[in-house]
Amino acid sequence: MxxxxxxxxxxxxxxxxxxxxxxxxxxxxxxxxxxxxxxxxxxxxxxxxxxxxxxxxxxxxxxxxxxxxxxxxxxxxxxxxxxxxxxxxxxxxxxxxxxxxxxxxxxxxxEWQPQEEFSGQDMLRSGLSGHPNAAARRAILGKKLGIGYANAKSFLYRLNHYGVTRADFTQAIEEMDNDSADNS
The missing domain is CATH 3.40.1360.10 (Dna Topoisomerase Vi A Subunit; Chain: A, domain 2)
Incomplete structure (x- = not known):
């Protein structure tokens, strides 16, 4: 229970x-x-x-x-x-x-003391904003990280406010990219 x-x-x-x-x-x-x-x-x-x-x-x-x-x-x-x-x-x-x-x-x-670990640059570099498939990438990454789907601004907020670490983020991006390469 x-x-x-x-x-x-x-x-x-x-x-x-x-x-x-x-x-x-x-x-x-x-x-x-x-x-x-x-x-x-x-x-x-x-x-x-x-x-x-x-x-x-x-x-x-x-x-x-x-x-x-x-x-x-x-x-x-x-x-x-x-x-x-x-x-x-x-x-x-x-x-x-x-x-x-x-x-x-x-x-x-x-988190009470949100970390400003992630920036708009991280979103751009990772194809989570400003990319033709950004919405789909955020949906996949949000599921992997357990923070759900959101638009780019809300997704960045969740990255910084729900305890996502740089290591978690990097690993999830790598898994997502490997999964998409395997499906190609």
Whole structure:
């Protein structure tokens, strides 16, 4: 059983998480969380800790951002967009059990003292921005690093704020490039 309470957006997300792992979950019900829901999340945060696992879309990111400000020591898990999309719908409820377990294995903290380890130059040199396949490369790398997909600016923020080391980054880039060379 996972110690922390997993925060998701809806009831179908709870069902998907419970199929994948043994855990307690709280559904936000979307961005307009009721005072009762916020109270439940606050209690979970204080007693057991929380893992924020929102949908990999703009609404999910807004909820994650709101909860991150309110609960700065929360953990974060990200399911890749490609693994959370089915039948024209995006959401944790669309993810496979393995994708959810993988996201939870790669749980990260939002760091209090973010490192400015990475710059826009790193993004350019690695083909993560300013490159025809930059979005696809960010999606692959985000999955490898456990920080999810994001646009270039948000991806750079995640690199610097979710504890990604230079060694992790370099290894993931090498793996990604080797994988694409093998598939060519």
């Amino acid at each position: 996972i110690k922390e309470i997993i925060i998701v957006e809806g009831k179908q997300d709870i069902q998907a998480v419970k199929r994948a792992v043994e855990a307690e979950c709280i559904a936000t019900g979307g961005f307009a969380m009721s005072p009762y829901t916020m109270q439940k999340i606050e209690q979970a945060y204080a007693k057991r800790g929380i893992i924020i696992l929102t949908d990999p879309d703009s609404a999910g990111e807004r909820i994650r951002s709101f909860l991150s400000r309110r609960f700065p020591e929360a953990k974060h898990a990200f399911v890749a967009l490609s693994e959370a999309t089915a039948n024209g719908d995006i959401g944790i409820e669309q993810a496979s059990c393995e994708a959810i377990r993988e996201a939870l294995r790669k749980t990260r903290y939002l």
